[in-house]
Amino acid sequence: MSHHYLLPDISQPGKIGCSLPQLDVSPAELPPQELLRQELELPEVSEVELVRYFTALSKLNYGVDTGFYPLGSCTMKYNPKWHEDMAKLPGFASIHPYQPEESVQGSLQLMFELQEYLAELTGMNTTSLAPIAGAHGEFAGLLIVKAYHRDRGDKARKKILLTDSSHGTNPASVVMCGFDIGVVASDSEGNVDMKSLDSMMNEEVAALTLTMPTTLGLFDPQIADISQLVHERGGLLGADGANLNAFLGHVKFGELGYDYVQLNLHKTFSTPHGGGGPGSGPVCVTENLVDFLPSPLAAKDNGKYTFTSPAKSIGRIGNFYGNFSVMVKAYAYIRSLGAEGLKAVSEDAVLNANYLKEKLKAYYYLPYDRTCMHEVVFSGKWQKAKGVHTLDIAKRLLDYGLHPPTVYFPLIVDEALMTEPTETEGKQTLDAYIDAMKEIAREADENPEILHTAPHNTPVRRLDEVRAARNPDLRWEMNSQRRKE
Amino acid sequence: MEVMSKMPSPYLPNTDADRSAMLREIGVSSIDELFQDIPERFRHTHFNLPQPLSELEIKKELSKLASRNASLDNYTCFLGAGSYRHFIPSTVDHITGRSELYTAYTPYQAEVSQGTLQTVYEYQSLVCQLTGMEVSNAGMYDGSTAAAEAAILACMITKRGKVAVLNTVTPTYCEVIDTYVGGRNLSVETVELNSNHLSSDCACLIVQQPNFFGYFEEVKAYVQKAHDIGALLIAIVDPISLGLFKPPGDYGADIAVAEGQPLGIPTSFGGPYLGIFTCRKEYLRQMPGRIIGKTVDVDGKPGYVMTLVTREQYIRRERALSNICTSEALMALAAAVYLATLGKRGLKQVAELCYHKAHYAADAIGKLKGYSLAFQQPFFKEFVIRCPMAPSQINEALLKNSIIGGLDISHMIDNAMLLCVTEVNTKQDIDRLVEILGTL
Numbered sequence: 001m002s003h004h005y006l007l008p009d010i011s012q013p014g015k016i017g018c019s020l021p022q023l024d025v026s027p028a029e030l031p032p033q034e035l036l037r038q039e040l041e042l043p044e045v046s047e048v049e050l051v052r053y054f055t056a057l058s059k060l061n062y063g064v065d066t067g068f069y070p071l072g073s074c075t076m077k078y079n080p081k082w083h084e085d086m087a088k089l090p091g092f093a094s095i096h097p098y099q100p101e102e103s104v105q106g107s108l109q110l111m112f113e114l115q116e117y118l119a120e121l122t123g124m125n126t127t128s129l130a131p132i133a134g135a136h137g138e139f140a141g142l143l144i145v146k147a148y149h150r151d152r153g154d155k156a157r158k159k160i161l162l163t164d165s166s167h168g169t170n171p172a173s174v175v176m177c178g179f180d181i182g183v184v185a186s187d188s189e190g191n192v193d194m195k196s197l198d199s200m201m202n203e204e205v206a207a208l209t210l211t212m213p214t215t216l217g218l219f220d221p222q223i224a225d226i227s228q229l230v231h232e233r234g235g236l237l238g239a240d241g242a243n244l245n246a247f248l249g250h251v252k253f254g255e256l257g258y259d260y261v262q263l264n265l266h267k268t269f270s271t272p273h274g275g276g277g278p279g280s281g282p283v284c285v286t287e288n289l290v291d292f293l294p295s296p297l298a299a300k301d302n303g304k305y306t307f308t309s310p311a312k313s314i315g316r317i318g319n320f321y322g323n324f325s326v327m328v329k330a331y332a333y334i335r336s337l338g339a340e341g342l343k344a345v346s347e348d349a350v351l352n353a354n355y356l357k358e359k360l361k362a363y364y365y366l367p368y369d370r371t372c373m374h375e376v377v378f379s380g381k382w383q384k385a386k387g388v389h390t391l392d393i394a395k396r397l398l399d400y401g402l403h404p405p406t407v408y409f410p411l412i413v414d415e416a417l418m419t420e421p422t423e424t425e426g427k428q429t430l431d432a433y434i435d436a437m438k439e440i441a442r443e444a445d446e447n448p449e450i451l452h453t454a455p456h457n458t459p460v461r462r463l464d465e466v467r468a469a470r471n472p473d474l475r476w477e478m479n480s481q482r483r484k485e
Numbered sequence: 486m487e488v489m490s491k492m493p494s495p496y497l498p499n500t501d502a503d504r505s506a507m508l509r510e511i512g513v514s515s516i517d518e519l520f521q522d523i524p525e526r527f528r529h530t531h532f533n534l535p536q537p538l539s540e541l542e543i544k545k546e547l548s549k550l551a552s553r554n555a556s557l558d559n560y561t562c563f564l565g566a567g568s569y570r571h572f573i574p575s576t577v578d579h580i581t582g583r584s585e586l587y588t589a590y591t592p593y594q595a596e597v598s599q600g601t602l603q604t605v606y607e608y609q610s611l612v613c614q615l616t617g618m619e620v621s622n623a624g625m626y627d628g629s630t631a632a633a634e635a636a637i638l639a640c641m642i643t644k645r646g647k648v649a650v651l652n653t654v655t656p657t658y659c660e661v662i663d664t665y666v667g668g669r670n671l672s673v674e675t676v677e678l679n680s681n682h683l684s685s686d687c688a689c690l691i692v693q694q695p696n697f698f699g700y701f702e703e704v705k706a707y708v709q710k711a712h713d714i715g716a717l718l719i720a721i722v723d724p725i726s727l728g729l730f731k732p733p734g735d736y737g738a739d740i741a742v743a744e745g746q747p748l749g750i751p752t753s754f755g756g757p758y759l760g761i762f763t764c765r766k767e768y769l770r771q772m773p774g775r776i777i778g779k780t781v782d783v784d785g786k787p788g789y790v791m792t793l794v795t796r797e798q799y800i801r802r803e804r805a806l807s808n809i810c811t812s813e814a815l816m817a818l819a820a821a822v823y824l825a826t827l828g829k830r831g832l833k834q835v836a837e838l839c840y841h842k843a844h845y846a847a848d849a850i851g852k853l854k855g856y857s858l859a860f861q862q863p864f865f866k867e868f869v870i871r872c873p874m875a876p877s878q879i880n881e882a883l884l885k886n887s888i889i890g891g892l893d894i895s896h897m898i899d900n901a902m903l904l905c906v907t908e909v910n911t912k913q914d915i916d917r918l919v920e921i922l923g924t925l
Binding site: 020021035037055058061064077084086099100102120134135174178221256264273274324331354357359398423427465467476 | 494495496497498499500503504506507508510511512516518519520521522523524527528530532533534535536537538539540543544546547548549550551552553554555556557558559560562564566567568570572574575576578579580582583584585586587588589590591592593594595596597598599600601603604606607609610611613614615620621623626627628629630655657658660661663664665667668669670701727728729730731732735744751752753754755756757758769775776777778779780781782783784786787788789790792793794795797798799800801802803804805807808809810811812813814815816818822824825826827828829830831832833834835837838840841842844845848863880884889892908911912915
């Protein structure tokens with residue numbers, strides 16, 4: 001079955017994709033007609049047709065299991081297969097969130113221990129696993145900041161400072177929490193411009209959110225000074241922990257002076273990205289913020305595990321306790337690697353990124369020529385001068401069977417190519433990528449047309465995004481009219 | 486250079502020889518040198534974590550932890566209240582288990598992401614067919630956050646700052662709506678509207694159909710009340726009920742949201758789930774979340790892309806409508822496969838099985854001495870019973886018989902329990918429950 005079909009095209013009346021039990025009780029009277037549905041038009045397909053249709057679609061996709069996926073800031077590392085098996089154990093997958101606590105002690109213990117491990121790894125006091133994704137964790141973190149200042153009776157702090165290299169979710173989260181935004185500049189080295197921070201950090205600022213390492217893949221050596229400045233003036237220091245893979249098992253956010261950090265289990269802790277979720281975005285806080293954490297928290301009381309609600313909690317941020325099955329996978333990851341294994345993870349992540357940097361910096365402009373952490377940000381500006389854009393380079397990589405890096409981010413780098421190899425790639429894979437990137441740089445000089453028209457051998461070629469936005473076609477429609485045709 | 490660990494890690498393909506060669510190319514003598522930007526005093530900290538275990542050993546430990554839970558494979562369960570036990574056909578697990586799909590990320594490179602993109606287009610279409618609404622996004626975190634984002638959208642559309650929630654909406658949903666709406670310094674009010682009017686400064690009225698107690702609201706009257714003052718009606722629905730009952734698009738809801746978990750997603754101790762979010766076409770350009778659209782490539786071949794991205798955080802930053810980025814894409818795929826597997830007949834049959842079995846159970850329990858149904862309105866698969874003793878006491882006795890009873894809501898209604906019966910509960914299960922209740 002070709003993927004040019006959609007479900008209605010293969011639907012035929014009378015088909016079904018599974019069998020269902022017959023009614024084993026005497027039927028009740030149906031409620032009044034006005035409550036009942038008149039018509040339900042859903043596709044009707046047999047099991048084999050359904051499976052072939054979705055299998056054909058899956059083959060059009062590129063995942064980490066397909067090949068190298070250096071999407072910067074997304075930490076596309078390999079996801080161990082057995083983690084999936086563990087999350088599907090009936091004792092984990094087939095339990096209801098409202099079962100009596102004594103019947104879910106295993107889950108509560110796992111959550112409690114994972115909270116402790118993440119607190120230890122970040123140097124924080126307590127972790128909440130409630131946030132469902134990274135941006136959800138940012139949201140929780142900023143609500144905690146708001147609650148903390150309110151609790152102190154400080155109502156003047158209405159602003160959150162961000163850096164100009166921050167993720168798009170950062171400013172969006174700030175607005176969701178009712179704060180104003182101040183943007184701190186980066187200096188020529190890619191670090192926080194201390195003069196800019198100094199001039200902005202006043203009694204209206206509730207917190208500075210600073211990704212560490214920054215989205216430029218650089219560790220800011222001024223971190224202790226930054227922390228001191230922010231705290232002296234009554235603010236809190238928060239981290240978007242998206243880049244923890246850079247110093248996992250080496251450095252603790254708490255020791256750097258951070259008050260809270262939000263993690264991404266689907267990045268650093270190797271749970272799959274699912275095509276855009278499910279993720280998990282725990283928030284870890286220092287002791288002075290524990291009372292404000294979202295509820296509930298897993299706790300241990302006299303050898304029994306239970307849920308508690310922090311005293312001054314920001315409240316509930318999702319209907320239940322977070323993405324539990326994602327937690328199972330992250331737990332498996334931490335337990336199977338231990339402190340030394342996690343340290344080895346960030347060492348290879350940093351080694352791989354620096355290797356790419358050294359091998360490619362003669363071919364692509366490197367805006368910050370210094371040791372990088374887990375990712376390296378190149379600029380396509382040399383190629384741009386010849387009329388070839390970063391988008392063309394990215395599309396050409398697809399022809400080489402490779403997934404491109406994150407492009408056009410961070411915004412402060414012109415024609416950015418943000419490349420994060422992760423530790424789960426070996427030198428052989430990196431060398432193949434380096435060869436492809438060198439070849440593309442040569443093509444940009446000698447045959448730019450091949451880049452402008454790339455990709456050539458993907459399931460579809462460049463898609464008309466303008467048309468998609470102007471005349472939105474967001475669904476098929478199926479009605480009895482169509483079925484009769 | 487140092488040797489990393491005694492046993493090589495299965496997840497680190499570099500050999501020590503590779504590492505040495507790479508360090509030479511970089512021009513440093515040790516990996517430690519690569520960490521030199523981090524001040525020395527932060528670098529040599531101790532991490533107190535358990536010793537690492539092999540795959541074999543940790544699998545045993547995790548199996549042991551899992552066995553400490555009462556799995557619903559071994560227990561009969563009558564819990565609902567926002568997380569529902571429904572039959573999941575194996576097609577769902579096998580298709581969501583295709584690693585091309587589950588190891589990919591957000592489809593930024595559309596040319597190699599058509600699998601993800603087309604399945605989301607299918608999801609959006611199926612959800613619109615099911616709800617009778619005009620447009621759907623690609624899914625949100627869960628039903629409660631979808632409801633909260635809907636409330637905020639209503640405030641933006643109407644330029645009003647107050648959200649009204651009917652007092653029969655699931656209490657935990659109210660808490661989440663409170664957190665989100667309060668975050669933006671807007672206000673929430675719980676309302677009881679039998680004969681009252683909605684105050685004219687409300688942006689929306691949120692109604693759950695069927696409501697937390699399981700029975701159907703006279704939703705048309707609420708739609709009228711909302712529209713009379715220029716507010717939006719936000720419906721929270723149970724997607725399985727729509728196999729049999731009137732969809733929100735038919736009764737005039739402006740935004741309809743739902744917990745998508747019943748559509749092929751395991752209960753998994755509360756997550757990951759799926760927030761279904763649908764609305765009228767006129768709100769499309771303000772709708773939060775990801776949206777996939779159909780278009781053509783340079784050769785005129787049909788294909789799919791993320792569209793209307795100027796609403797989203799990674800383009801628009803602080804002017805974005807929501808901060809949502811990573812969502813629940815794989816769960817949306819599960820829901821699409823579920824709906825396609827069941828199709829029009831299957832979904833209707835599941836809804837009918839739930840309806841008749843729930844009524845069979847309610848009828849039998851209602852006849853027991855000391856028990857009665859708390860509400861007389863029509864219901865779908867959940868209902869409230871008043872018990873002759875504390876529900877906690879009943880649940881304790883049931884648990885000893887490998888039955889997980891209903892949700893204790895005695896803090897809301899005296900000695901009341903909210904029960905849920907679905908197609909996975911057999912007549913035998915229900916008869917046993919009734920029998921034990923009768924002996925207490």
